[in-house]
Amino acid sequence: MRAVVTAGDGGPEVLSVGEVEDPRPGAGEVLVDVVATAVNRADTLQRMGYYPPPPGASEIIGLECSGRITELGEGVEGWSVGDEVCALLSGGGYASRVAVPVGQVMPVPAGVSLVEAACLPEVAATVWSNVFMTAHLDKGERFLVHGGGGGIGTMAIQLAAARGAEVYTTAGSPETLELCRSLGATRAISYRDEDFVEVLTEVGGADVILDNMGAKYLGRNVSALATNGRLVIIGFQGGTKGELDISALLRKRGSVTATSLRARPLVEKAKICCEVVENVWPLVAAGRVRPIVETTMPLEDVARAHQLMEDGGRAGKIVLTL
Known part of the structure; x- marks a missing residue:
């Protein structure tokens, strides 16, 4: 099958499309013919050698896909060959076929094309598991998500707003700030010209913060929390080592949780x-x-797709089609 292969760890230039052995579905798995996959920040980290797949997962990059089931593994029920699906993966998405644990296979939502569906599993699972299952964001609470124009950000804004939260977000360009407002953000904060701590402090603080920056924003995030606020860290674009003021956290009776999705047990996923x-x-x-699909390009343009992701300043997700 066609798949993205890497010539060692490095920049986007190490990526190319080659031929690799077809996967076979094991017990409790289905084989999916991939129609599209999407680029995630974690993919760029894996390419650079910083985020290896968990034991037993495919070495091929790619954390989500959409396509059609072509084979059922032993013991699989409830699905049929030919079903159109999207899937959350531990790896293997940048390929024409992938074997997926049946618990991570989902139907394509009504009204969504197969290409669009490729960019839903990772962001939907990340936002739902962290904002609602972990932080328990409730109707009427204030919610802050950093990077509102990205895949996680655009999904978080929409989901939180749809469930009745008051949504705040940070973003850069005027166009991205406007997109965030159109998706349901009560207040889109320019990280170039404004201080999100001041904005949130004026309204009483954020009950839940979803953060992908890590160390760089740790102290400021704690300052922006409301009493009983919950900070959930899901990335470290701003570094891995920061200083935490325990006294400030205690005064707010706040909590800090760091989570990841990829290496969770199958039953949790x-x-x-x-x-x-x-x-x-x-x-x-x-x-x-x-x-929110920012751009679509063929799998053969994977190096360019990774470069676009690293350049930043774009809104929505990059989808690779097969």
Whole structure:
């Protein structure tokens, strides 16, 4: 099959498309013919050698895909050959076929094309598991997500707003700030010209913060929390080592949680996917949450796609088609 291969760790130039052995579905897995996959920040980290796949996962980059089931592994029920699906992966998405644990296979939401569906599993599962299953964001609470124009940000804004939260976000360009407002953000904060701590302090602080910056924003995030606020860290674009003022956290009775999705046990990922189908897909079908696709390009342009991701300043997700 066709798949993205790497010539060692490094920049986007190490990526190319080659021929590799076809996967076979094991017990409890399905084989999917991939129609599209999407680029995530974690993919660039894996390419550079900083984020290896968990034991047993495919070495091929790619954390989500959409396509059609072509084979059922032993013991799989509830799915048929030919079903159109999207899937959350531990790896293997940048390829024409991938074997997927059945618990991580989801139907394509009504009204969404197969190409659009490729960019939903990772962001939907990340936002739902962290903002709602971990931080328990409730209706009427204030929610802050950093990087509102990215894949995680655009999904988080829409989901939080659809479930009745007051949404704040940080972003850069005027165009991205306007996109965030159009998706449901009460206040889009320019990280170039404004201080999100001041903005949130004026309204009483954020009940939940979803952060992908890590060390760089740690102290400021704690300052921006409301009493009983919950900070959930899911990335470290701003570094891995920061200083935490325990006294400030204690005064707010706040909490800091750091989580990842990729290496969770299959049973946990299956539960997350089940909740996504139950809670997120109806909002997508109703048009209240939509996939934000910034650009679509063929798999052969994978190096350019990674370069676009690293250049930043873009809104929505980059989709690779097969």
